[in-house]
Amino acid sequence: MLFGKGSKLNSIFKMKCPRCQEGDFFISHPYSMKNIGKTYTYCPSCGLKYEKEIGFYYGAMYVSYALGVALFVTCWVSINLFFPDSNVFLQIGVISGLSIFLSPYLYALSKIIWANIFFSYDPEAISKFKESSKS
Template identity: 30%
Template sequence: MRPIRAWWLALLAQRCPRCHTGPLFNHSTYNLPHLTDMPESCPVCGQHYEPEPGFYWGAMYISFAFAVPIVLLTGAALYWLFGDPDTWVYVLSVSVIMLLLTPPSFRYARAVMLYAFGGIRFDKRYLEKNTAR
């Protein structure tokens, strides 16, 4: 696996914040029984993924910040496309879209939490070591 140079691309690819190579999660996003499975540390650089116990509780707030625009955009799209449909259409549409987007939202909230508040910085030495392979 090749390292990713830009931090925001590494975040989108859900890679380790220190080496930008190791995966943050063990399984694919929609493998629901294993949605929350993260390795204890990065298999490439050994960076521990949980800086302190209960660290990812803050990811709930980030997940909420992802959900609000999704709900608002869904409601606005329904209003503009269908001319203010019945309330049940709004509720059903938002519910289905949120159910479909909950797994990636959960994972990206954890990734953003680790990148923003984990105190882990990119280390160029791992980039050079992994590109030399």
């Protein structure tokens, strides 16, 4: 069950709450320039507070760096494999263009990956939240 409910990959690629995997993690789409990278304070479905402490998402910079390096290596190897006669300026242009184009998505991806490192799936989170909000 690689992408099924309960897996970290389900939460990451659907950009859902790491705990209940139903509530949205981000306020809007990663390419919405008005709300780029903004997360909800609490999960709308299970009430999880997304920011454990002030500055919690500073650690996502390391994940973002790793994603950027992976993008660079993937592009560089692909260009050299499929277009062996390409010059270095083409490689720099393609890698720079892709990095700029994908940066909002990679930023959002790094935040959701970082959150999934620290929060785990709880299938009963929504029912617990609804039960506690009744009292």
